[in-house]
Amino acid sequence: MKVKEIMDKEFIVVSADQNIDKVSILMENRKKFTTPVVDDNKRLVGWITSLDVTRGLREGKNKVSEIMHSKDNIVHVHENNPARLAVLEASNHKVVSIPVLDDEGVVVGVIRTFDIVKTLSKLYEIKVYKIFEAMEHELKGVSWNELMEASAIVTRRSTGERVTAEEYEQRIKNSTFGEAIWATGGLEKFFVGLIAIGELVIARKVAKARK
Amino acid sequence: MKVKEIMDKEFIVVSADQNIDKVSILMENRKKFTTPVVDDNKRLVGWITSLDVTRGLREGKNKVSEIMHSKDNIVHVHENNPARLAVLEASNHKVVSIPVLDDEGVVVGVIRTFDIVKTLSKLYEIKVYKIFEAMEHELKGVSWNELMEASAIVTRRSTGERVTAEEYEQRIKNSTFGEAIWATGGLEKFFVGLIAIGELVIARKVAKARK
Numbered sequence: 001m002k003v004k005e006i007m008d009k010e011f012i013v014v015s016a017d018q019n020i021d022k023v024s025i026l027m028e029n030r031k032k033f034t035t036p037v038v039d040d041n042k043r044l045v046g047w048i049t050s051l052d053v054t055r056g057l058r059e060g061k062n063k064v065s066e067i068m069h070s071k072d073n074i075v076h077v078h079e080n081n082p083a084r085l086a087v088l089e090a091s092n093h094k095v096v097s098i099p100v101l102d103d104e105g106v107v108v109g110v111i112r113t114f115d116i117v118k119t120l121s122k123l124y125e126i127k128v129y130k131i132f133e134a135m136e137h138e139l140k141g142v143s144w145n146e147l148m149e150a151s152a153i154v155t156r157r158s159t160g161e162r163v164t165a166e167e168y169e170q171r172i173k174n175s176t177f178g179e180a181i182w183a184t185g186g187l188e189k190f191f192v193g194l195i196a197i198g199e200l201v202i203a204r205k206v207a208k209a210r211k
Numbered sequence: 212m213k214v215k216e217i218m219d220k221e222f223i224v225v226s227a228d229q230n231i232d233k234v235s236i237l238m239e240n241r242k243k244f245t246t247p248v249v250d251d252n253k254r255l256v257g258w259i260t261s262l263d264v265t266r267g268l269r270e271g272k273n274k275v276s277e278i279m280h281s282k283d284n285i286v287h288v289h290e291n292n293p294a295r296l297a298v299l300e301a302s303n304h305k306v307v308s309i310p311v312l313d314d315e316g317v318v319v320g321v322i323r324t325f326d327i328v329k330t331l332s333k334l335y336e337i338k339v340y341k342i343f344e345a346m347e348h349e350l351k352g353v354s355w356n357e358l359m360e361a362s363a364i365v366t367r368r369s370t371g372e373r374v375t376a377e378e379y380e381q382r383i384k385n386s387t388f389g390e391a392i393w394a395t396g397g398l399e400k401f402f403v404g405l406i407a408i409g410e411l412v413i414a415r416k417v418a419k420a421r422k
Contacts, residue, residue: 027262033307050260055235055239084390087332096324096325114301114305114307116328117331120328121302131398131399134402135402138406177398188344191405198410203417
């Protein structure tokens with residue numbers, strides 16, 4: 001996935017010689033805490049946040065150029081960079097948004113942390129039963145019911161909880177991978193459970209074939 | 212994981228009768244785009260953003276009470292809520308931060324989207340070989356080398372790429388689960404690969420036991 005696939009294209013831009021008063025109204029109306037500052041060719045030259053604006057208004061500054069951070073002092077990414085890079089940049093630099101540039105340095109979008117949260121949520125909020133469907137498809141010769149039975153057995157073995165195959169099926173239909181990870185406290189533990197299920201179901205398949 | 216485990220405890224608070232000028236200086240110095248408004252007992256009564264402050268400064272308002280959103284109109288979560296809830300609230304409401312309350316309605320923290328991004332990154336940026344270590348541990352009687360050989364074979368089968376067991380090992384030592392998911396384009400595909408490896412290694416184990 002690339003930066004351009006998760007960036008916000010509904011961004012606003014301002015120019016360095018614009019009046020701070022007008023810029024603050026634009027930012028308030030469009031609910032933007034940050035905005036790129038661009039030249040006549042829409043190329044990035046700087047960046048302002050609403051906190052730069054409050055300082056500017058209080059100190060009686062007039063132009064955007066008096067409050068902006070120059071391009072060299074801010075984080076920016078290229079539209080073809082991996083989306084992961086933007087996630088790591090936002091995480092490392094504790095910024096709420098990052099301008100996205102094309103080859104010419106033109107601002108083509110803005111990555112916002114809530115867009116990242118949304119993307120990450122979507123990526124991991126897939127239903128757990130989708131993983132079991134993939135497992136059923138991969139483990140040729142194993143039926144869905146056999147998979148659910150093995151899952152119920154593994155759950156009983158590892159947690160002591162008495163759960164039927166039907167209850168297990170209901171559970172994975174309602175829960176997402178994200179929930180499972182947050183609940184088990186980590187990917188490894190979740191995966192160990194899946195491996196145990198896979199192992200049991202394959203052992204049963206082999207035993208059946210021998211008969 | 213609970214909200215209180217990922218919230219920022221280094222937050223600032225302001226009161227409704229404070230002067231906007233002073234509040235704006237505090238927010239600028241502490242780099243906060245938002246802040247809870249609390250009563251004398253630190254209970255949440257409202258919320259302001261830096262965009263409310265720019266409007267207030269421009270329109271010559273004096274007190275926080277003149278610009279704040281009341282508690283009823285904003286998103287807030289309880290410290291014992293699942294952390295996932297805060298993630299979904301931030302994603303759905305497109306907010307950059309959410310106040311966290313205890314049973315008495317006292318503000319005990321603030322969840323910020325870049326904290327969420329950081330947590331999500333950490334959660335998924337575990338090394339892929341950690342999953343293989345869990346697999347080796349779970350599949351008793353299967354050695355690390357057998358696991359790497361099976362992985363190389365599955366990779367060759369599914370992608371046509373000729374990779375040795377040693378190269379495969381190097382690859383999983385350098386890459387993270389997050390990278391693997393972004394690269395394969397989805398969780399199911401990643402798991403299908405792992406299941407295929409598990410199946411092959413178990414089949415070989417069974418064959419060996421029969422000899």
